[in-house]
Amino acid sequence: MADTARTRLQQAAVTLFRDKGFDSTTAAEIAALAGVTERTFFRHFADKREVLFDGQAVLLEALRSAIENVPQDVPPLQTLFRVFRSVVPILDANRPFSQPRQAVISATPALQERELAKMAALAEALAQALRGRGVTDDRATYAAQVGMAVFAHVTLAWLEEATPSLGDRLDRAERDLADLM
Amino acid sequence: MADTARTRLQQAAVTLFRDKGFDSTTAAEIAALAGVTERTFFRHFADKREVLFDGQAVLLEALRSAIENVPQDVPPLQTLFRVFRSVVPILDANRPFSQPRQAVISATPALQERELAKMAALAEALAQALRGRGVTDDRATYAAQVGMAVFAHVTLAWLEEATPSLGDRLDRAERDLADLM
DNA sequence: AGCTTGATGTCAGTGACTGACAAGGGGAGG
């Protein structure tokens, strides 16, 4: 988290996106506010949207490793809920940063699109992990997608409104899901 | 489906994307092949990707109206599966067009991103419809997302490989889903 | 000191997309 060009760019981006909106801030403006050139911006981030989606990589690794600590005999969906609960502390710690970021995303269709892509990647990673634990191909896909859908919806609601807590919301979601079947 | 500029643009786009790839075909090339100017392309489609995502609107309406014909007392997920089965004939009829289109999408990350966004919109529409039938807010969201995830996965697999039929695949998916819980 | 490596700056170019304005063609009403 040093004061590197990369992190300055990320902070500048959130600030400008929040103040002027995503569409009407140029990559050059972000770079200027961060004290670098536009070219440097694109060296750090593949495109203008990507500047907001770095945490996903961290989250992905957290989820990947968390899944290892769940006994193999726990059924797939239940496994995922345990994994989600295990990353709650991380999300809690990041809420101050995540909240304004999510506000920007929620206000910008182009960014929501990217977020969906990231969620899909996360879901695919979870599915892979489940397959590694002996879950059938399709079932792993379904479990991962269902899990991610719930996880995304719950965290989004929790970023808009801090209470109830993430844990409580997950409990409730798990019950809702059970009712559904 | 007349021979309008719009449809010519769509056909030209699929052709060129298939032959040269999405990234290395320009909007101007598509327009030229369709016999119009680049400006006309962007009058018909908000952006270069959107030229491939028109059918979604038709599908959405089909799903919307199909849901009306399911008795209110059928539980949510089961409702959705009935709805999906009811649009199978439409999808069957469109397979010749959908298949090459999907091949292009599957080969292009930028297009997959857009497809996810369209699916999310479809899911939201289904959720709305379910809420209109008295399903609780969150449960409607979950049911719709679960349903769409399965529907998307099933149709994708079916576009890659025509047999088993869509109906059979839906049956199997429904069973897989039940197992999951 | 000399060399290498990684991050940054500079510059020129391509292509997606937009706004403003003009032009043509067919249909409705006189």
Added chain:
DNA sequence: CCTCCCCTTGTCAGTCACTGACATCAAGCT
């Protein structure tokens, strides 16, 4: 038949996202 109007398209100029090629410069290694 003429005229007005609307809808679609063409033209042109401009902004901005993004890229490749090359130069610079500081930090660490030998």
